[in-house]
Structure formats: structure tokens, C-alpha cells
Amino acid sequence: MTLSVTLSHAFPGFTLDAAFEAPAGITVLFGRSGSGKTTVANAVAGLLRPDAGRIALDDVVLSDSARGVWLPPHRRRLGYIFQEGRLFPHLTVRQNLTYGRRFAPRGQRSDRVGHVVEMLGIGPLLDRRPGALSGGEKQRVGIGRALLASPRLILADEPLAALDDARKAEVLPYFERLRDEVAVPILYVSHSVAEVARLATSVVVLEDGQVVRHGSVRDVLGDSSVTPLGAREAGALIEARVVAHAADGLTELRAGDISLFLPRIAHPPGSAVRLRIAAHDVTLSTVAPVGQSALNILPGHVTGIRPGDGPGAIVSLDTSAGTILARITRRSVATLGLDAGMPCHAIVKSVAIAPQDIGRQPGGPT
Amino acid sequence: MTLSVTLSHAFPGFTLDAAFEAPAGITVLFGRSGSGKTTVANAVAGLLRPDAGRIALDDVVLSDSARGVWLPPHRRRLGYIFQEGRLFPHLTVRQNLTYGRRFAPRGQRSDRVGHVVEMLGIGPLLDRRPGALSGGEKQRVGIGRALLASPRLILADEPLAALDDARKAEVLPYFERLRDEVAVPILYVSHSVAEVARLATSVVVLEDGQVVRHGSVRDVLGDSSVTPLGAREAGALIEARVVAHAADGLTELRAGDISLFLPRIAHPPGSAVRLRIAAHDVTLSTVAPVGQSALNILPGHVTGIRPGDGPGAIVSLDTSAGTILARITRRSVATLGLDAGMPCHAIVKSVAIAPQDIGRQPGGPT
Amino acid sequence: AETVTVFAAASLKTALDEIVAMVEAETGTSVLVSYAGSSALARQIQLGAPADIFLSANTAWMDVLADEGLLEDGTRQDLLGNALVLIAHDPGAAPAKIGPAFDLATRLGGGRLAMALVEAVPAGIYGKAALECLGLWDGIAASVAQTDNARTALALVATGEAPYGIVYATDAAAEPRVTVVGTFPANSHPPIIYPVADLTTRDLPEETAFLDALRSPAARQIFEAQGFVLLDGPG
């Protein structure tokens, strides 16, 4: 299923003019505060009637100003995780969670209540009312409520913003599973590159109400020439296959003909995974490194060097595992005498790859 | 000024029992969702009357259940940045911002309105009402409103959660400046270790309403034995002095007798800065490394190796710059034959030190 | 000249308004009339109302004021008399002589008999007394619809909600939608009397002038045109 969006809407002082397609999987809406992310989500949900535009989910037209089509929100069957919670104050947490259940077609009703409750850690809250929940607790209930409505499209507006890292790590896989198993398209508003890298199938970057970049996550994150996300956030996505889990807690992966070692990940041997290697975590060496602790050494040769505005430069390296980006200082580029075509080793510490940067490879088309 | 807090309060199903001191500077309240952070802030603000306890700001007692002292919130003169905004819907952004001004003693009224507005990027919003602001815009106005009340204590409950990285980077220095110049104690609730490392003078870690760890930021973050923050977040704080800004955009620092190179930082030569070097960004080498891009090499010798639960181990290294922590795999520990007393080099990439991990050294006592 | 304030039963409004206009035109004295229920007016006078003259629709409330010494000695007079009539909504209702033999219950045929409150409002009190005196009350007591004043009873009959009603002759005369079936014998109920008196609040020549004007031939004409009878006797 693909969500296609063409929108224009003007608020006094702000104009939104966006068109993009969100293929199956997770499309992250990325952009600064006030760039129009929530406005897009509201239009998709039918809470905002845009001045003009067309929104369709495959061939189900949700709205089309040209043809006067307008499906009311309750017939769009989507799950909206609101930026500001919007829990029903008069219902218990349990009643909030199951509010959308009865509207789902009988066959599609989610039987995952217990599962979602456990994943979100809200079991002890079930009989309380939202009024006295903590900020993060509210947000978790809001996530659960949307997920349990068995939606055919999920709108998630910064769903993890108020959550601590540990809780984030627990909730993220659930979105992955939704993406892969239920094949529900997810429009996901986020500020966090880690979340983008981990979850996104494609990325839409908004700036002042305009789409400034739009493409697959690999293109957007791996492209060193555009840094809508800031140079710090450049990085490469590597596709690999799990080979084995060693006894000392490391997992061996194979990407191309290179072996990579990571702290144990949950995926079984044979499964395809995706990892993001942030450019700033890669050290380059002109000689084969010896006597040092980093376990992952990827030989390759330099394909490009793009100096940045500051003291840094992004070096692209062609390896058998794919393109690797390394962000190093221009001073090092000079000292090492790096140049296109030169052979070079990328050194990556096992532990530098953060758990939330490792995800299952999305099943859908990218 | 020191804030001392002793509190106990029971909600049905949740008991808070916390005692800590927050010295001048920024004390970060750290803990999982629902651990009691907001409850503590509310008690300090006087919005919650705890079952028992004493809260004092130096010798000004804000509340003392034993002596029946209770200063009403409006006489506590603090600036509370709420987790959920709480902007006045009937006032314009400008009126929201200046709401607290008139209550500040005449001499202490902030004349920084223009400055705060500019820093928060809310200039174009001044004449609007909060109702139609975006999530991040609301949060920024909430920050401005609290700062402009000229408070003698700031309570910041996840003030940056809804902000994008770029905006965060603009707002963080302001908290630093408040910490150092105005000497206002700041109680800062956060989930982000980067924020903790950058800002904190001391850290209070809450778990289920109990203080499980409390101390200076260096102790809490640098202690490899406790990982309330998760092993990933271990790291050492290094104190250094700015030596020079080189033409190629790098800044040279001196820590002990070791030179460190970082992408240009804003602090002038001679100033004392603090940097956090995350343990997972440190590579160890038993031989002096050659031909590689990392510019910072810190020779030292191993003082301890603490294996973790998983495949990792944290190696402490004594260097002339101070203690450095490195998180490497146990496999590398074995391969390299690391042992206490062994000489060893820590390798740190210049760019691996994130800008938000570099802060001015707090002026106050730590 | 001073302004004279008259407290008068509301049922006298039409006639009194004309007389007041006349007095004002002739003497230049200005007269203000406050119309309300006799009970309300009497209570207000008891509690210090600035009224100079009281015109009541019954004697009971005037007696109360007299007992409390609120009347100027020798000024109380029985000013007007009225008669009680049985009215019907149906224009073709046969006239009847109202006496002990009158079969009111059959006439009602299950419909309601509209009357003012039989325990409280003069028109109702007189009506009940008359029906009791004629031995008709018990037969129709359950059919009586009581209203807060005679005017509303008249309205019930005028609109046809109630087929019959008992009202003052003065009311019936002014309402074309009702037909008078018969008049109750004057001896079947206590005399219907509207007493008037000067109150002790002030002592102005204009008060006496107004009281005299009430008995002037012009006033008599006005009262009689409304169906009242001008009584001669002092109270």
C-alpha cells in the first residue's frame, strides 16, 4: 500500500506545499520545529481540510479537493499518535486503549492487547485515569491506543519524544514489526536521526512547508552532498546477513565478503539485517591496523572526498560491504595523503554501532 | 546557592522517597518514565504538598512539614518549564513571555526579552496565541516564559524534548550561561545523556521514586561500576584548556601534557572547557598507532578492566589528561592481552566528540 | 400640586385609568395608580408603602388595614358593587335562571367550570359561596378549574378550554367570545363590594378631591359602562 499526498494549505504566516509518496513501510517526516510536519499528519487524518490537494491510500481516495471527495476522519481507519497525547480523561487507561477496537472490522480486530500493554509497560496503569499519569506514561498509552485500533495507516507524531532510551529500545521493534508483518504504512514524525536510520523506509524532509528532499532512507542518509540532517548525521547503511552468535556475546555478520562483529543482536542466523554506520564513527587507516581493539576492518578504496564547511571532510570508501562514509578532519586527509582511488581501511568499533541503529531489513520495496 | 530536598510522598501505587542536594549549577534529574521526576519538581515548585519533607534554598525554607512551614508557589520565585507547556491560551506569545516580569523585584527584572526571543526563534510568533502553535513552538515559548521571570531557581522538565537537534544546539548554551553567569541553580529533568554530560553539575538518578545514585556528573557518568544510564552511556569527563584555534578549523586543547584536537569550538584560547569522551568512542591500541586518521592519541596505562554482562568490557586508562574509559569487546581484551598496569594508547577521533558534549566548565563548585 | 398615589385592585384598571385621566385634565393633580392583586397591595400598605388611597377588590383586606389603624377615620366607603354571572363558550348556550333547580352538572357535560381560586381570590370565594348556597357545589366541585384570578377564568372560557365559567358581570361584558347564561341571585353570596379608603400615610386635599371625583357623575358613567354598580353607603 502506498500513501500519496499532494497538499497545499495556507495559515496566516505559513504556507504548506508538499507532495510525496509514502510507500509501504515507515516514511519519516523530518524537519525542524514549525516546518509543517503535524500539519501534514492532520491533513492525512482528515482533521485539517487543506485548501487544495489529493490524498490517497492506493486507490482509496481519502480526499481530493478537485473532485470534492472528502472522507470523514472516522472512515479513514487510521491510528493517530498525537504529539500532545489527547487521551480521554474520563476513561481508564484500559478503556482508552480499547476505544478504537469496536470500530475495526470484526475480522481485523487486534488481539494484541496484552502484548501491547506489556511492551509499553503500562500494565499497572490499566485501571487509572490519564489525569495523573506521568508524561511518558501518557505518551505510551497514546501509542497503544492508536496501535490497537487495527488501522490501515499509522500516523505517529513524535511518538517516542518523552520516552527514556530504555523504553525507546523496547518500543522501536514494535514499529518495525508493524512495518514488516502487518504491512501498515506508517507516517512517522521524528527529530531523531537514530530513529530515522533504524526505522525509515523512506524519508521526507520538510523545510518551511516545502519538501526539500524525499527518497529512500539510504539515499537521504548516505548522501554526503546534502546534509539536511547536519553533517554529524551522515552515515552509511549496510545490508548484512547474520552468520552466527558466538559464545563471547558477539554476533558475526557477513556483508559482501567482509565479516563484521557486533554485540549480540536478536535476529537469528540467516536473517537479513540493516545497520547504519555513522560517518563520525569510522576511522580510516592507510595501513592494515594492528594491535588495536577495533574488531571491524573494512578494506576498500577511496571513491571521493568532500570537504565540509568546517574542519571536517566526508570520505566515501568503496568496500565489498557497500559504500562506507567516514567523517574525518581535513588535517588527517592531508596528513594521510588520501586521494580518490587510494586503497584504505575503514575501522569501526563493534560497540560503536548503537543497538537502535540496527534494524531488520524492511520487507517492503524501498 | 544550594537547593536541599528531602521528600516523601505516597500516591496510590507509587511512593516517592528522595533526598538530595542540588548545588549551584545544573542538577539533572535522571530516570525512567514514571520514576518520579515531575513529582519532585512539583514539590519544589510548591504545586504538590508532600506528605513529609523539607525543601530549602540555602537558608530560605520553602517548605518544612515538621515545622509547618509552607511558602506558597508564587512566593518561591522560580521558573518552571512544564513538561506539558501550560501556556496561557488567552494571551499572546508576547504576553505569555512577559507574564512573570512584573513579579520580579524591580532591580532584577530581566532585560533579555529580545535576546531570549531571538535565541528561541519565536520572533515571528510574538503576536499569535498559543492555540495554533506547533509542538516545538509551544515548548520554546514555555522555556522563554520561565527564563524571563528572573527566577532564583529554575525547574526544567524535559525542556528540549520536542526540539530538533539544531534548535537544541542553540538553546543549550543558554542554560549553560544561566548556570555560570546568573548562578541560578537549575533542576533539570532529562532523558538525554548528551544533555546530562553537557550541562550537569551534578546528577540525581531516580528509580521507582528512590534516589539510586547522586553525585557530581563526573562521578556518575565516569563510574563504570554503576550503569544506571546503560553501559552505552559510560564515558569520562576531561578538563582541558583551549590552546589555539588553527586555520584549518580545528581547536587545540591541552589536558595534562596531552594535546587534543577538536573541530573549532566557540570558547576563546585560555578558557577552561569540559569534554565528555564516551567510552564507546575510544579505541585502544597496544602499539603507537600510525597511518590513521584519528588525531587524538592519549598514552597511558590500564588501571582496571571490568567485564560487562554482554560481550563488552570497560577498560579504565590512566592518562596525563585524566582517567579515560574505553568500552571494547571482551574478545579484544583477550586478543590484545590487556591487563592492569599495561601501557596502552587511547585513540579518539576528533569528530567523535559531539558538539553537545563539549561544555564550558561550570564556575560553581562541583 | 402633590402627586396622589392610588393602590387599586387590578380588575379596576380600565375604568380607573379613564377616571384618572379625567381628574388630571380637570384639576391638574397628577395621580399614579399601582395596579396589583388586592392582597399584595394590602401587604405593601401594611409594610409602609407610600400609598395615599387604597381601592380593594374585597372587604377582607380592607378590614385588615382598618384593624391596624391604617385608614383615615371616616374615609372608608363601599364604592362599587358587582354581580356574578355564569358564562359559556358556546354562543348558542341557552339562557337559564340560576337557582337551586339549575342542573349545572349536566350542562357541564364532563367539561370544566372555570373559576378564580375558590379559597383565595374574591371572585372565586363569592362563586363558591353562591354555589353552596344554591346546593350546587357538591355536584360540580370536582369539575372546577381554578385560576389565579377571574381574568384567567374568563380566558379559559373565551378560548373554549372550559365550556363554562363563573366571573364578574364586568368581565363578561367586555369579552365578546363568551355568552352570559345567567346571573347569580345577589342573595346567594355575600355582597360583592369594592371598598375605598384614604390611608393615614399623608393628609392632602388632593386625596379628598380624588375620592370625591370617584363619585362624580362622570365617574359613575364610566364605572357603569364597565358593568359596575356605584354604591352609596359608607363602609
Next chain:
Amino acid sequence: MTGWLGPQEWQAVALSLRVALVAMLMTLPLAVLAAHALARWSFPGKLLVNGLVHLPLILPPVVTGYLLLLLFGTQGPLGRLLGELGIVFAFRWTGAALAAAVMAFPLMVRAIRLSIEAVDPKLEEAASTLGASRPWIFATVTLPLILPGLVAGAILGFAKAMGEFGATITFVSNIPGQTQTLPSAIYTFLQVPGGEGAALRLVAISVVVSMAALLLSEVIGRRVAGRVSGA
């Protein structure tokens, strides 16, 4: 009249309670509908409807009663129509209830409307994204959230119905046991010299009953409000 209250007075008390309760309960749904329409919908003639709703408040009760008589009397157009359906108001306690309901209506609508306007539309939006249709949203989100206003409106309506007199006596007159409500009985006593004592006894009963209702509404209101704020 012997004893503290005669049988006729007790009848009036019982009737008043019945009239006020029925008036309040029958009006409540209509008041909710009107309040919702005025608060949230826009439709042609909205101002007119708003005016009509307030009319009984503006008009002297006697006029309202007279208009009711013209409309709902056995001879009136609506009265005739309803009469054929077997619904008769004239000279029945149902008429007293109708009069009380009409008089209480504007008060109820106002209270409920204020509550509806205070409900955050964002919550209703949230419900719609979860698949709830408008009526369902109303029943499961709006209605529970306006319960305090509903209770307030109901108690205002009940109190007004207990005290209503002018419109009632004009419309359905005063037939002991059928349309003689407490206020009619009180009025009766006040008309005759020396009736104050008896009137006072009835006033006392009226006050006690209404205060009990008021107390009940406060308790319900507090419980409802407590539930919503989640304490």
C-alpha cells in the same frame, strides 16, 4: 386544615415532585440536543432558535402560560393534534409538567451549552481518528465530559420546575390533586389575610425538597468531576 399539613397539601407536594421530575427528565435530552446544536453546529436560523429557547425566560410567566394555552389547549392547533394521539395537556398534571419544562428549558440549555463549549474539540477529533462516528463520539466522549454541566442543568431545571407558578396556573389552572402544585397552593394561602402561616409551611417543604435535590446534585457533580480529572 388539621395537623401540620392537610391531605390536600400533601397531594400538592407529591404532585410538585412528580411534575418537576418529569419536566426535568423529559426536557434533558431536548436540552442537550439544543445546547449541542447551538454550541457546535452552524445552520440557518440558528439565531432564531437561540431566541426561541430563551423566550420563556424573557416573557412574564403569565404570558408564557397564555401562549401555551393557545397552542396546547384542547382547542389549540398543537393540542388538537396531540389530542388525536391521545396526549392531552389541558387540566392534567402533564400540562403542569409541560409548563414547568418550558420554563426550565432555557436554564438547562445554557448550562449544558457552556459545558459543551468547554469540551476540547481535540478529544473529539481523537475519537474520530479512532473510527468513532459523530453520534458515537457524542455518546462516548462529549456526553461523559459534559456530565457536570448536565447535572447543573438538571438541578436548575428541577428547582425552576419546583418554583414555577405563573405559567402553570395560567395554562392548566389549579385543580387539587391534578394540577395544584406547591407554588399554586402557596399562592392561594398568600391571597387571604392570615394565610401566611400555612404558606410558610409549604414554602418550608418546597425548600427542603429542593435543597435535598441540590445536595444530591452537588454530590453527583463532585464525583463526576473527580472522575474526569482522574484523581
Next chain:
Amino acid sequence: MTGWLGPQEWQAVALSLRVALVAMLMTLPLAVLAAHALARWSFPGKLLVNGLVHLPLILPPVVTGYLLLLLFGTQGPLGRLLGELGIVFAFRWTGAALAAAVMAFPLMVRAIRLSIEAVDPKLEEAASTLGASRPWIFATVTLPLILPGLVAGAILGFAKAMGEFGATITFVSNIPGQTQTLPSAIYTFLQVPGGEGAALRLVAISVVVSMAALLLSEVIGRRVAGRVSGA
């Protein structure tokens, strides 16, 4: 009476307007205070105060008028006291305003109280942390947020005051130019045969005036609500 309305009727119209306006304006602050106390404070005797506030709604207006006469008449304890301060209600237009105010009071309090209960206490808390004292919070946060309720309360009060009759005529009688309000005038016309036409004209005026006020309140209410929701 010649012309559409006689001078006496115009007097009644003018007086009613004055009475309703004064009653509404004088009562508003007191109603806000009472509503705030009932919504937010807890104090001994709160239930009693709540009962007292509602009393004029529960009692038949005639009884209320009679009680006012007993209390505030020239012979009444409060009337005597205030009389020495030069404040006289008995048989003055001020008395009509007092009666209207008393009758309108419960309606205003209810509307305002509902609005106050709908204000999020978290906003008031936020103001207190910024240094605002209780009265200041009330003036700068609570009051602006309850403006819709205030407007609703005011219009209810005004409409009630325009329509009030029973208590007024019982308390201050029906003296043209001094205490004869529109409803009293309407009543007197209805007491005599053939007065319906004149009564109807006055009813029409009453309706027009009240509808104009209603319209104004809707406009104000909408503007106020729009401001708060930030559109």
C-alpha cells in the same frame, strides 16, 4: 391611549431597561465571587451558601417578593439599616432592580461556576509559579478564561431581569414611572378584559429588546471564545 404606545408604556420600557441593566451589572461581581467560592474554595457552610444562592429559583417569585418586602421594606430590619445609610429600596426603581437581581442571581452564578470549573487549574498553577498571587491569577488568568461564561451569565441575568414580575410587583408594587416595569405593565393589561392588544405590544417590545441583548451576547461570546482558542 393613543399612538402605538402611550407615554406610560414608554416609561415602563425605559425603566425595565434601566432595572435590568443595573441588576445585571451590580450582580455580576457578586455572582463571580459566589461562583468562585462555590467552585474552588472549601469553607464551612458552603452547602448553606449554595442553598441560599438557589433559593430565589426554588421559591415562587411571589414568596421571594414577600420576603424582600419583609427584609428590605421601610419597616424591615435590613431596609431600616440601609435607609440610615441613605439607600432605599422600598417602592423605588432600585427595589425593582434588587428584586430582579435576586431572581437573576442563581442563574448567573450557575453559568459562571460552570465556566470556572472548566478552567484547567494547571494554568493557574503555572501562573503561581511565575509569581502571581491568588487575586492576580484570578484577574489575569481565570477571569479572561471564564469570559464566555460571564457573558452567558450576564445575558441570562439580563433576560431574567427583563422578564421578572412576581417578585417585583410583590416587593415594590406597580407604580408607573417608579416601579412599573414592562412585565408589571403587561400583567396589568392582562387583568382587564380587552387589554390583550396593549399587552401584546409590550410583549413584542420586551422580546425585541431581549433578543437584541441576546444577539449582542452571542457576538461577544463568539469573539471571546475565538480569542481563547487562538484562531
